[in-house]
Amino acid sequence: MLTDDDYPRRKFRPDTGRTGSKRSLDAFTPPLDEPAQAQGQGVSPPPSPNHSDIQTEISGLVGEAVRAGYDVINENLRQGRAAADAYSANRYKLGEATQDLNKLGKRLVGLSRELSTTWFDLLAAAVRDPDLQAALQSQGHQGHQGHQPPAAMPPAPPAEPVSIAVEIRGSTNASGTATPLSPQARPIHPVACALNPIGASTDLPPIERVGFGATPAGGLRIIVGVPVDQPPGRYQGLIVDGESGATLSVITVDVHA
Amino acid sequence: MPPPGPPPEAPKRSRPVARYTPPIVPTLLRDYGLATRRYAEAYLARQQPAPYLDDLVADYPRRGGKMMRPALCIAAARACGAASADALPAAASIELFHNALLIHDDIEDGSEVRRGHPALHITHGIPLALNAGDALLLRALEPLLDVLARPGGYGPAILAATRTMARETVEGQALELGWRATNRTDLVPSDYLTMVLKKTAWLAFIWPIQLGIAVATGGRRTIVHPDGVVRFGFFLGAAFQIQDDLLNLVADDAYGKEWGGDLYEAKRTLLLIHLLGSATGADRRALDRFLALDRADRTPAMAREIASLMEAHGSVAYARSVALALAGAAAHEFDAVFGHLAPSPDKDFIAGLIPWVFERT
Numbered sequence: 001m002l003t004d005d006d007y008p009r010r011k012f013r014p015d016t017g018r019t020g021s022k023r024s025l026d027a028f029t030p031p032l033d034e035p036a037q038a039q040g041q042g043v044s045p046p047p048s049p050n051h052s053d054i055q056t057e058i059s060g061l062v063g064e065a066v067r068a069g070y071d072v073i074n075e076n077l078r079q080g081r082a083a084a085d086a087y088s089a090n091r092y093k094l095g096e097a098t099q100d101l102n103k104l105g106k107r108l109v110g111l112s113r114e115l116s117t118t119w120f121d122l123l124a125a126a127v128r129d130p131d132l133q134a135a136l137q138s139q140g141h142q143g144h145q146g147h148q149p150p151a152a153m154p155p156a157p158p159a160e161p162v163s164i165a166v167e168i169r170g171s172t173n174a175s176g177t178a179t180p181l182s183p184q185a186r187p188i189h190p191v192a193c194a195l196n197p198i199g200a201s202t203d204l205p206p207i208e209r210v211g212f213g214a215t216p217a218g219g220l221r222i223i224v225g226v227p228v229d230q231p232p233g234r235y236q237g238l239i240v241d242g243e244s245g246a247t248l249s250v251i252t253v254d255v256h257a
Numbered sequence: 258m259p260p261p262g263p264p265p266e267a268p269k270r271s272r273p274v275a276r277y278t279p280p281i282v283p284t285l286l287r288d289y290g291l292a293t294r295r296y297a298e299a300y301l302a303r304q305q306p307a308p309y310l311d312d313l314v315a316d317y318p319r320r321g322g323k324m325m326r327p328a329l330c331i332a333a334a335r336a337c338g339a340a341s342a343d344a345l346p347a348a349a350s351i352e353l354f355h356n357a358l359l360i361h362d363d364i365e366d367g368s369e370v371r372r373g374h375p376a377l378h379i380t381h382g383i384p385l386a387l388n389a390g391d392a393l394l395l396r397a398l399e400p401l402l403d404v405l406a407r408p409g410g411y412g413p414a415i416l417a418a419t420r421t422m423a424r425e426t427v428e429g430q431a432l433e434l435g436w437r438a439t440n441r442t443d444l445v446p447s448d449y450l451t452m453v454l455k456k457t458a459w460l461a462f463i464w465p466i467q468l469g470i471a472v473a474t475g476g477r478r479t480i481v482h483p484d485g486v487v488r489f490g491f492f493l494g495a496a497f498q499i500q501d502d503l504l505n506l507v508a509d510d511a512y513g514k515e516w517g518g519d520l521y522e523a524k525r526t527l528l529l530i531h532l533l534g535s536a537t538g539a540d541r542r543a544l545d546r547f548l549a550l551d552r553a554d555r556t557p558a559m560a561r562e563i564a565s566l567m568e569a570h571g572s573v574a575y576a577r578s579v580a581l582a583l584a585g586a587a588a589h590e591f592d593a594v595f596g597h598l599a600p601s602p603d604k605d606f607i608a609g610l611i612p613w614v615f616e617r618t
Contacts, residue, residue: 058575061446061531065579066586068447072454073491077484080421 171226176253188241195237204231232257282609289331290324297349313389317356320372327352332603333469346400347468353397360390414471422464429455436525458494485594492587499580502526520560531572
């Protein structure tokens with residue numbers, strides 16, 4: 001039993017008097033090739049003849065721990081799926097899009113600060129930016145010794161931005177534009193966010209019906225459903241890459257009086 | 258009142274675990290570990306080493322280690338059809354990243370020994386060690402950066418997996434540190450398992466497998482179920498961590514860490530959580546007094562007394578049993594996730610890590 005006298009300030013740690021290793025499988029565990037004794041109970045605890053009462057208690061507790069393990073991992077996976085769903089185009093609640101993306105951005109910034117200031121910035125940039133990829137190819141091995149350079153660059157994407165058509169449905173008093181889509185080195189998964197009012201009238205309801213279509217020439221078309229009673233004002237929303245969160249285009253819709 | 262959720266899933270039947278580690282495990286740990294070490298060395302060696310930095314950065318990686326994480330990455334890639342060489346950058350990144358976190362962990366935990374030698378902050382002081390950890394964290398990025406530029410690269414898949422791993426790992430470390438800082442005594446096993454999922458399983462098992470699979474598939478095909486990978490990695494990681502906690506109580510020179518370090522640091526291990534739930538009366542008061550002390554004030558006599566209480570109250574037996582049961586769950590998940598893959602030494606290696614968890618030193 002510990003007493004208060006056992007609690008002086010520790011200055012030095014004496015030798016621990018270690019002996020040989022006890023960490024063989026046999027020393028630590030019961031035979032592992034025996035079948036589990038009961039469903040949900042894992043395997044039986046190791047023999048402990050001096051603690052039979054504890055043994056009985058442990059049998060139940062082990063089952064509870066395994067069940068807790070499944071609860072923990074199921075909850076983690078559920079949260080992961082919920083997060084993925086939130087960023088899928090089909091189930092996205094458009095009115096929350098901009099806010100959620102802001103949260104995501106802030107969280108990533110905080111996370112990158114926790115690990116390093118450049119980890120994810122560099123990773124994300126390297127994945128998306130063909131110029132940086134080229135720079136990495138030519139510069140990436142300076143300072144390394146005996147390391148083979150990577151293979152050749154992928155084909156360059158189209159150099160010219162691609163225009164995006166905006167089609168207004170519903171209200172006849174609205175018009176819209178979208179900034180051109182920058183060339184992408186990799187496939188993208190565009191996700192449309194709600195258009196929120198900007199300027200002095202930020203308390204106006206957002207325009208939530210935003211979808212995609214194709215122009216006759218095969219280009220990208222944004223279809224914005226503007227309610228006939230939508231208050232006049234200027235509204236803006238983003239088209240983002242659902243995988244990386246990168247902004248692809250900014251849509252601007254003006255609702256006239 | 259929240260709507261009633263689905264009934265809790267019944268624990269799955271634990272399948273028997275192979276009793277002995279198959280020979281392929283030490284073989285591939287050695288071979289893949291050596292290949293990874295050589296590859297990573299290119300990122301550690303500098304023609305003109307920066308003073309007070311590069312030697313420190315390379316210290317932990319050159320001390321060796323079991324190389325389980327990079328070997329698991331390479332094995333997962335090969336089991337899914339990739340060549341070893343294609344997985345080496347990811348494997349090197351994993352190992353360097355792991356070592357960078359070890360530098361910081363040793364400082365945060367106040368650990369004095371790492372891989373049989375004094376911890377970096379013991380030999381060089383905390384400021385230089387912290388700086389070396391930061392540098393190694395960045396250095397770990399370089400192998401991935403070099404392959405992200407390759408055509409048909411697996412960059413997005415690796416980025417997504419790495420982002421998740423990083424978030425989970427720092428959240429797990431925060432949980433453990435926070436519990437100790439606030440002297441939490443109300444924790445239950447599910448709290449511990451949540452912390453282990455985040456702090457240990459993601460970095461040590463889930464992430465390496467995910468990267469290996471991404472190397473093989475480019476993130477564009479589904480060869481194994483992603484949720485299954487997380488489940489397998491979690492159960493194996495939990496068994497691994499509990500066994501690590503147990504090893505800490507019987508540590509010797511081969512273990513490479515100090516005996517009872519977890520006790521001195523009052524880590525909320527499964528053993529300690531069980532003891533907190535079991536000890537009453539004078540035993541509980543002694544435990545509470547011990548936990549309330551600063552680390553430097555916890556004497557060897559106190560630590561050994563707490564270890565004795567863990568034995569007497571069945572905490573050690575309980576932790577052993579839980580580790581074995583979770584290993585059984587890992588074996589079950591392995592069959593569900595990897596069972597359909599063609600037989601291969603790499604598949605055997607991954608399965609063989611389950612008994613290896615209990616045999617490692």
